[in-house]
Amino acid sequence: MKLTSLRIITKDIRQSVQFYERAIGQNAQWYTEDFAELPTGSITIAIGSTHTMKMFGGEDFTESKGQTSSIIEFLVADVDAEFEKIKNLTDHIVQEPITMPWGNRSLLFRDPDGNLINFFTPVSPEAIQKFK
Template sequence: MNLVSLRIITADIKRLVQFLEKATNLPARWATDDFAEIVTSSFTLAIGSTRTLSFFGENIAQPANNKSVIIEFRVENVDDDYERIKDLTREIVQKPTTMPWGNRSLLFRDPDGNLINFFTPVSPEAIKKFA
């Protein structure tokens, strides 16, 4: 089994996709006006509007209500990315900090309040883990 995608449901898809494109420096692929994907070499971040929920039933998901998931991206240099995105978001939760498990981590929120972590492995163990 392979996890290949995570989908965020949002009430303002254009705003969120534009933010994520700027934050990740990756273009989104739009399938419809209600569904876009940001594709990396190992994972796809899907973004769907609340209108896509009608395919699944009522009260399936609530946009801008995440309090338990962190979306994580391994980046080349988290300090450089911090300089690039610090004015993009109103909420930097944690400036670049080296964590006890060997990753240098930047934690911030997207416009819907979802937590995003950019991290760079810096300890020998963490570098080996992601090699």
């Protein structure tokens, strides 16, 4: 089994696609007005409008219950440099760059739909080795 993509369902697809294009520095490939993908090298970020959920049975399975229980994580070369870019992209910075006990320097912020995003750079010898 191979994890190939992460799909984000949104009410405002244009806003979400533009956000991710700027955040990760990749251009989206649009397949329809309701579906686009951004390749990252290791996984594809797929973004679909809420209209695409009708293809899965007509019910909106994505309606938020008021909690976020997952974080989308990106390994980046320099989390502090990325912070300089991200702080101009969103007002929803949850945690400015900080070194975590497990050896990653992390930046936590939210996308326009409230999804948590973590940009991190391994900084301890153990973390660097893990992500070689």
